[in-house]
Amino acid sequence: xxxxxxxxxxDFVLAILALYVGVLVRGSxxxxxxxxxxxxxxxxxxxxxxxxxxxxxxxxxxxxxxxLAFCLVGNIAKDEVTPQADMH
Numbered sequence: 795x796x797x798x799x800x801x802x803x804x805d806f807v808l809a810i811l812a813l814y815v816g817v818l819v820r821g822s823x824x825x826x827x828x829x830x831x832x833x834x835x836x837x838x839x840x841x842x843x844x845x846x847x848x849x850x851x852x853x854x855x856x857x858x859x860x861x862l863a864f865c866l867v868g869n870i871a872k873d874e875v876t877p878q879a880d881m882h
Contacts (some may be wrong), residue, residue, distance in 0.1 A: 839870035 799842040843865040 838868070840870040842870065854868055 845863040845865070847861045847863075848858060849861060851857070
């Protein structure tokens with residue numbers, strides 16, 4: 795039989811390593827577990843794609859902060875009045 799204390803040390807190190815890998819995997823899927831993705835696809839040629847990213851929620855004051863992004867698809871807003879570039 796092999797050295798028993800050595801086997802216990804190896805088992806301990808492997809258990810710690812398995813725990814560490816488990817924490818890494820759980821942390822990498824945190825975004826998928828804590829987010830809600832709503833998607834509604836449109837078949838229209840001219841449409842506006844809207845992306846909403848919630849950055850902060852305060853339930854005590856019932857406030858929500860979000861970043862909104864709009865992407866024009868198709869021939870929508872292609873005239874002489876509407877700017878073609880982002881107007882920061």
